[in-house]
Amino acid sequence: MTKQEFEKIYQDNFSVVYRYLLKICQDQHLAEELTSVTFFKAINNIDKFEGKCTITSWLCQIAKYSYYSYLRKNKRLVELNSIIEQMDTNSDMEEQLIDSMTSKEIHKVVDGLEEPYKKVFHLRIFQELSFKQIASIFGKTENWACVTYHRARNKVRERMEEKK
Template sequence: MTKSEFGTLILSHQSFLKQLALKLTKDAEASNDLTQETYYKAIRNSDKFQQGTNIKGWLYTIMKNTFINAYRKSKNQNTFVDETENKYFINIGQTEKVAQTDAIVDREYMMEQINSIEKTYVETFMMYYNGYKYEEISEILSIPLGTVKSRIFLARKKMQDKLKDYR
């Protein structure tokens, strides 16, 4: 199948893809971007499509994976867009100077309490807190996956116990 024939084939599913993109993103512009990215990836990987298989399912999978990857990427960026009137959330910190100094003391106390917990638990928990997945922590520390999960759970439990009076 030539690239132009393949392009015609995938364009025949345009309405399906647009509806799916709108359902996933719930935004017209973002759905257009997602649809375009799906077409781009489909054409770029047209050699991987096997004739006779379900093209609609193949395109659906590409779109779904593209959406999930974009979501994970945006989630990991920890960006905050203040769309409130007069940038309320961005400007709120300017009026709370006293609260900021208390926050420093609070943070120091909390870190003191956290560091008083056994190092193996804290190390595993901090890796998880910093965005590592269970499997990655398991590989880096050369410990079983179950041990990673157990250490993170126990670290949370110990931190809760140490900070319960502080709340």
């Protein structure tokens, strides 16, 4: 890959990766640092990109794992109450789950989703992408993105109820 090709990938995807990380970590400086780490890892591993997903999805996955690596190194847990709040929850049971579950347990539930539910959920919640944008990333229809997100959200709810 030429320098110009990677610069185009960087320009096209920087804001998406940064917003994704900012939403996850809620820290502007950390999001900036991890965005740099993400693109550094991407340029060093571009030969491993198989094209099974979009370059944006691949970069977001690198970003996510870079963040998890940061958390492990710093032994911090992330508060993910915002994820639950954005799931349009309002029942007492779900509010109790927000209060009682640790962020590590919530991470496990979300990361335990099958593909494409996990990616669609992350794109919708963490990156705040529209269904149209998600559909574009996957090369699917907007309706597909909406249905897939709602199924993912329901799976998260079900698994959280099971843990309770």
